[in-house]
Amino acid sequence: MSDVYDIAIVGAGLVGSTAAAALAEAVPSLKLIMLDAGPAPVALAKHKAAAGVDDFDPRVVALTRDSQTLLQSIGAWQRVAEKRLCPYSDMEVWDADGTARINFDSSEIQEPNLGHIVENKLLVSALAEQLATYSNVETWNGCTVNDVIEHEGQQTLVVNKKPLDEKANYKDPAQPLEVKTKLILACDGAQSPLRQIKNIATREWDYGHDAIVTTVETSKPHRGCARQRFISTGPLACLPLARDKAAQSNNEHYCSIVWSCLPERAEELMALDDDSFAKALGEALELELGEVKAVAKRFRIPLRQRHAKKYIQAGFALAGDAAHTIHPLAGQGVNLGLKDVAAFVEQIQYASNRAVPLNDYSILRRYQRQRIGDNLSMMATMEGFKRLFGSNDISVRWLRNEGVRSLNNVSMLKNKIVRQAMGL
Template sequence: MQPEVIVVGGGMVGTTLAALLGEAGVAVCVLDARPGPVDGDAGRGQPAMRVSALTEVSRRLFAHLGVWSAMTARRVTPYTAMQVWDGQGSGEIRFAAEQAGVPTLGHIVENDVILAALEARLAELPAVEQVFDAQVGDLQHDDRGRRVTLKDGRAYSAPLVVAADGARSRLRTLAGIEAEARDTGHRAVVTTVRVALPHAGVARQVFLPTGPLAFLPLTMDGEDRYCSIVWSTTPDEAERLTGLTREALGVALEEAFERRLGRVEVIDAAVSFALAQRHAASYVSSGLALVGDAAHNIHPLAGQGVNLGLMDVAVLAEELLRARSRGAELGDVRVLSRYARRRRGDNAAMLAMMDGFRLLFGARHPAWQLARNLGLSGVDRLTPLKRLLMRQAIGERGRLPASCR
């Protein structure tokens, strides 16, 4: 079958787009450089190191696609409250799901659990072909629209190619779309821990002078004493932390986290990732659309990256299906521009907000410290503003696509 859409990058964002289009009968080909599907045992045994905090809106999208139950059958951990405090002062804010009138604020889910459920769904859809071991080398125009050539010489053509190939998108470069990378001055140290005190379904984050440290709750075999760690810090400090023994890293985490969850036992290796913020100068050109990290790459301090990417593909699928029902060309830049217009503002606002947080909490001047204390505690008392921030955390911003309502 000739594809109508080629999705380059079968990560969480690309596979979600393929599922949305494939279930509507659009012929989609997903190309990914990975050697094969994710481990079938994802979500069983010890939690994987890479997790995502999914908003309620992202959960609704997965429920719409019929994949949420496959994720819960493996492992998901709901969180019903968020607690954020200033490690240098007294400011603190706490959001609880009941204040927003919702049962949960979101869920922590291992990335491989998300992907395993989506890949299984794609395998059921006759309109979708998944091709692994497919590293893209070139992108050209041809008489069907766009042609993607793999490093091994195989070639695929379609009216529309979607770049979902991550922050260092090869397709974005091949298409000549600029995306200035702004160094955040941070690397994220990631690992998994067991804590002495129950996390009670609360996602916690402390802002240290070097960057934010998050303890994201995970529950294994009914025990709420596991957390996924995302510690954003300077590159030197990240190197020092990843070089420590597990015991010494546990002590460093306990101290930095003010022992709020008691003793910390590190149960996995600690790995660090560079953190840059990028925003592509354009999301679309004729026969090409950028989605997810290929379009925007954001600091993980508010756990928004994949959620923004999921909103991109929900909106793009909605616009493509509407255009297709009218008989319009899927690669027509006027169709694609509707997607770009609906998504660019939300993504830009979130990128700017992350910059603001980082600068405010990285500042050591006493005036900034006062602002932080007054700000956090003030917001905590001001119910309407707090409710607005909570709706942001849940993902309810602007006009949502029908698949997410």
């Protein structure tokens, strides 16, 4: 590898790893490096078979067709599909304060499914395995970036890299190193140390919700249907999960739960024992899936909207949660991040094909212009949904119930909405 990399990707999560693989695939001449603070992912084959609620990753993503296409183009989708993922063909949405219900059915738009639910850890492992096949990508784990120095169009990342012992555990002291690159893509999460180093301001506020995330087993099968119930204290999503592809039976009794609610309600739910929580959850789902038989460890996550005022500086760009975070009620966070990746790769290809410097500001401006409006639009839509379904005003409740009921009866409009959401 050269002493100066073309692009340094910071953050090896879903967005950063996808960016590294997509760049390596699109422009094989690039010299790339990916830096991450954590250890290398576990090999895909070493993840446990899903025999119970504790074997699933509590973090899941609902991937659209656009996201699937991108992951297929780099070979990662095929890898995770051989392990496990769950297509969903239907989506049921209903309001707790009324009788209105809307159903989205993939057969109505002549598609095999509406999307897929994939566990985060499996997809990260699949991406790591795919990245290992590229000779032009170098990956450093156990790295923290302490500073970025710009000089004459070149970026120098001041990095602490922890060495590994013979058991692949990190040991101190960390080794101070410098990584020189023409361009940095920061995919280092919602708290983004690089965004802070670069002094890029954000607009942010609390949603007033905490999300309780867990995996459950239900007495009734989910039958490939994603469910979302809007409760006055916040939306409750129930997403279908599948067992391993190699499993002898296709057990449809496992679901991922994302229960967004007011902090005081979240505190009450977290204080319950598993049996009491299972009973409360079953009631909140109106026993759509029967009794909740088992519950994995629960996690409570404060929800906050955040949007960087700009995505770029000279030789630097933000993507994914480093640039924007939104309410999880529609599961669009990762999909927006992968759309950032697609747009960034498109601009790098454009520059490479025309012999334009990769860090030319016009290239970065084109990326920002392509993504910032789309992300803001989705964030505004999610905020509107949250406020609409969070209102207890009787007139608002009546209007939203009538709206949902009417939309469910207008197939052409309903199907147009779902096709746009799928990226078709």
